Each structure stands twice: as structure tokens, then as C-alpha cells.
Amino acid sequence: MGLFRRGPKERGPADAPADVPQDELEVVEPGEDLEQGEDLGSGVRGPWDAEGTFPAMPRVDLGAIQLPSLEGMEVRLEVDKATNVVSAVAVLLDGSSLQLQAFAAPRSEGIWDEIRDEIAASITQQGGTVDDLPGPFGRELLARLPVRTPEGRTGHRPARFIGCDGPRWFLRGVLTGRAAVEPDAADALENLFSQVVVVRGSDARPPRDLLPLQLPGGAAPPPPPPADPRLAPPERGPEITEIG
Numbered sequence: 001m002g003l004f005r006r007g008p009k010e011r012g013p014a015d016a017p018a019d020v021p022q023d024e025l026e027v028v029e030p031g032e033d034l035e036q037g038e039d040l041g042s043g044v045r046g047p048w049d050a051e052g053t054f055p056a057m058p059r060v061d062l063g064a065i066q067l068p069s070l071e072g073m074e075v076r077l078e079v080d081k082a083t084n085v086v087s088a089v090a091v092l093l094d095g096s097s098l099q100l101q102a103f104a105a106p107r108s109e110g111i112w113d114e115i116r117d118e119i120a121a122s123i124t125q126q127g128g129t130v131d132d133l134p135g136p137f138g139r140e141l142l143a144r145l146p147v148r149t150p151e152g153r154t155g156h157r158p159a160r161f162i163g164c165d166g167p168r169w170f171l172r173g174v175l176t177g178r179a180a181v182e183p184d185a186a187d188a189l190e191n192l193f194s195q196v197v198v199v200r201g202s203d204a205r206p207p208r209d210l211l212p213l214q215l216p217g218g219a220a221p222p223p224p225p226p227a228d229p230r231l232a233p234p235e236r237g238p239e240i241t242e243i244g
Contacts, residue, residue, distance in 0.1 A: 044195075045194040045195075046164075046194050046195055046196065046197070047164045047166065047171050047193065047194060047195070047196040047197070047198055048195075048196070048197045048198070049166050049167050049169070049197070049198060049200065050066070050197050050198060050199040050200070051167075051200075054195075054197055055195065057069070057195065059197060060075075060216055061214075061216065062077070062086075062089055062213050062214060062215075062216065063086075063199065063211070063212050063213045063214035064102040064169075064198060064199050064200070064201075064211030064212055064213055065089060065100055065102055065171075065196060065197075065198060065199070065211075065213060066196065066197035066198075066199065067089060067091070067100075067192075067196060068192055068195040068196065070091070070093065070188060070192050072093060072094070073091050073092065073093045073192075074091070074092040074093070075089060075090070075091055075092075076089070076090045076091075076092065077089055077090075077213070077215060078090060078099075085212075086212075086213040086214060086215065087101070087210065087213070088100065088101045088213070089101075089213060091189065091192060093188060093189060094178070094185065094188075095177050095178045095185070096175065096176065096177035096178045096179035096180075096185050096186070096189060097175070097176050097177050097179070097189075098173050098174070098175055098179070098189040098192065098193060099173065099174040099176075100171065100172070100173055100193070100196065101171075101172050101210060102169055102170070102171050102172075102198050102200075102210075102211040102213075103169065103170055103171075103172065103207075103208050103209060103210055103211060104168065104169060104200070104205035104206065104207055104208065104209040104211060105165065105166070105168055105169050105170045105207055105208075106168070106207050107167075107168050110165030110170065111165065111170060111207060111208070112138070112139070112163050112164075112165050112170060113139070115163075115170075115172075115208075116132065116139060116141055116161070116163075119141060119143075119161055120132065120141060120143075123141075123143050123145060126145075126146050127146040127154065128143055128144050128145045128146045128156065129143070129144045129156075130142070130143045130144075131143075135160075135162060136162075136190055136194075137162050137163065137164055137190075137193070137194075140160060140161060140162045140163075141160065141161040142158070142159075142160055142180075143158070143159045143160070143161065144156040144157070144158055144159075145157045145158075145159055157176065158176070158180040158181050159174055159175065159176045159180050160174070160175040160176075160179070160180045160186070161173070161174055162174075162175065162190075162193065164193075166198055166200070167200070168200050169198050169200045169211065171193075171196060171198055173189075173193050175189060175190075198211070199211075
């Protein structure tokens with residue numbers, strides 16, 4: 001597996017998910033060990049609910065998201081500077097990235113259709129363009145997000161919004177980089193998305209409430225620096241932890 005980093009939350013347009021076909025293939029009980037040599041290429045697709053059954057494979061416990069391991073990937077945990085709360089996990093692989101967030105949802109219905117419309121409206125209002133297209137997880141958005149170039153001009157950055165409505169949760173993914181426009185480059189991250197396990201928990205939560213994420217092992221993010229920089233302790237360099 002790659003490296004874990006802490007980083008600031010990357011701001012982007014709102015939330016999102018989509019229906020995922022649950023193939024009638026062999027599954028194993030949670031907690032069973034993965035056979036040596038098996039990997040994400042099992043052909044069994046999720047994302048999965050932690051209370052159900054799903055294929056066993058190495059996963060890192062990040063709280064609401066149990067993230068599969070993928071050779072060569074780097075994982076960045078994004079921290080909201082205002083609240084010092086881990087708000088998203090981003091997987092970087094071969095010039096592409098996949099940002100993941102899990103949210104609470106109603107028991108009776110999914111909310112991806114509604115949120116997809118809101119994302120499209122938000123991007124359009126910001127000067128971007130959006131296409132609502134069929135994809136491997138149902139309906140998805142192919143967006144061109146407005147960005148400011150170093151020369152001060154307005155450019156556009158492609159992004160794919162994908163998602164999954166689950167039992168009382170939905171999982172949103174945002175693909176950027178090569179994976180947003182090249183199907184071959186998206187395969188590995190799409191496969192990773194399909195093997196995520198979502199831990200909803202039993203707490204009552206309003207729809208769209210962000211399900212809590214945590215650093216590996218349950219560690220808390222570092223506290224924010226003191227308001228007065230003269231009182232700040234000496235800063236350490238970037239911390240990178242190798243995950244075996």
C-alpha cells in the first residue's frame with residue numbers, strides 16, 4: 001500500500017451518490033481473511049454496508065469508511081481547518097485521485113438523484129458545465145469545474161461525481177485527473193470505490209450529515225495552532241506514516 005498524509009480539505013461542489021448493482025456472486029462473512037494473492041479484482045461489486053456480508057480483503061479502518069488497499073496508492077486525509085475534523089479521504093494513484101465521503105441518509109429512500117441535481121445547479125452557477133450520464137454505478141455527473149489559471153484566466157478542470165445509495169447512508173466519490181476523462185485510468189479507482197465498506201453506526205443523524213472519519217488506529221488530528229503566532233510551539237515537518 002502507499003502512504004497516508006494529513007492535508008487540508010479540498011473545497012469543491014456539494015455532495016453526491018448512485019445505485020450500485022449488487023452482483024449475485026460469492027461473498028464471505030466480514031472478518032474472514034483474504035487468501036494470499038487475491039486483490040480487488042474479485043468481480044464482486046459494492047460499495048458494502050458493514051452490517052451485511054462483503055468480500056474479505058485488507059482494509060484500513062478510517063471510521064465511517066473502511067478503505068481497501070491498492071498497490072501504489074497514496075491516501076490523504078483532509079482536515080477541515082475551521083473544525084479540525086477529518087472531513088474526507090482522498091486516494092491518489094497514477095495521476096488520478098478519488099475523494100470519498102460518507103453521509104447519513106433516510107431509511108426509506110436514496111438521495112443521490114436529488115443531490116446530483118443540486119451539484120449540477122451549483123457548478124452551472126459557478127460558470128462550469130455538467131453532463132448527467134450513465135456510468136458503472138448508475139447515473140453520474142461529468143463536470144468541467146471553473147478554475148483560475150496562473151495567468152489569471154478562467155479554465156476548466158474535469159471531474160466525475162459518482163456515488164452509491166446504501167441503507168441509511170450514501171457514499172460519494174469525486175474522480176479527478178486522468179480518471180475523470182480516461183476510462184482505462186479510472187478502472188482501478190472505480191474498482192476501489194466498489195469495495196469500500198461503509199460503517200453507518202446506530203446514531204440518529206439528519207440526512208446529509210457527514211459520517212465521522214478518523215485517522216488510522218483512531219488517532220485524532222493535530223490540534224489547531226494558537227491564535228497568536230508568537231505563542232506557537234516549534235513546528236514539525238510534514239508527517240508521513242507508512243501503512244504496511
